[in-house]
Amino acid sequence: MSRMLGALLLRRLWVPVAWGRAAAGGSRACSSKAARDGVEGPVLRRSYWRHLRRLVRGPPEPPFMHVCQVGDPVLRGVAAPVEREQLGGPELQRLAQRLVQVMRRQHCVGLSAPQLGVPRQVLALELTQALCQKTPPRQRALRQMEPFPLRVFVNPSLRVLDSRLVTFPEGCESVAGFLACVPRFQAVEISGLNPNGEQVVWQASGWAARIIQHEMDHLQGCLFIDRMDSRTFTNICWMEVND
Incomplete structure (x- = not known):
């Protein structure tokens, strides 16, 4: 007893x-x-x-298997460039693999290194056909949502191709459980390196351009709540609370 x-x-x-x-x-x-x-x-x-x-x-070490949440200082700092000697190296390869692993496990379409506790300019992007089909056809058409294959960028830079602003609801794994309407440019170009140090360029519009801009913001310590229409800030479970 x-x-x-x-x-x-x-x-x-x-x-x-x-x-x-x-x-x-x-x-x-x-x-x-x-x-x-x-x-x-x-x-x-x-x-x-x-x-x-x-x-x-001992405490967990980055890159984490979880996504850091708003309040963590790593999400508010400006990420540092990856050094040339690290390109193609095991540390960068491990970070890229972890980004893809956590992104797919969380069923999200983009993830940046700061979200895993690593303040470096690395991000992963992927919109699978399966994730696309979870959105109703009418909304997919309105949002110009098309699937795209996995892309990993190191030290990326952004160029605006179409400065028209398009506003749609947006969420973030680092502000879990919330959505808000965010204006984004219609079309952008992202250029940088892949983890092996090879040059990569991608011109994207619609939903893909939104994802790119969202993840690029993370590298500057910016979250979607900094760009949102605050009147649209929504807890995704608000209806369940009243049910």
Whole structure:
């Protein structure tokens, strides 16, 4: 009986941890007391078992298998270029593979290195036929949504080809659970290198151009909430709350 009681107590024990990069990967909870005391940012509370696991394994290292969320400083910094000597190297190849892996696991259409905790100018883009077909045909036509194969860009640059602004709802894996209407240029050109150091250029319009602009923003520390019409900011589960 005492052993069972001890196990229950351990299961309920939470270890407070200071907020910061070292606390990444834990479960977060805002502390009103911390706010009253003037502590900057929320207080991270970690279960005993999660705390013990981190003591044994150490904290996770980027590139993460999860997507960093708004509030993480890495999402607000300007990403640094990849050095020439890193092109084609194992570190860059691992980062590119991790971007594709997490992007596909999350069923999203683009992901940047800062979203995995790496402040470098690398991004991955892909819109599969299967993801396209999840959008109703009428919306696909309005958004000019066409599938495109996987593309990975290193040190990319952007050029506007058609400056007409088109506004549609947009979301982000780093602002999970929210959408808002965002204006984007109709057509752009993205140029850069692939992970092997070879020059690549892509001219895109419609939905593909939107995805490119969204991911390029990440490399400048910009999120879609910085460009959105704030009146359209929406929690995607708002109807479920009222149901």
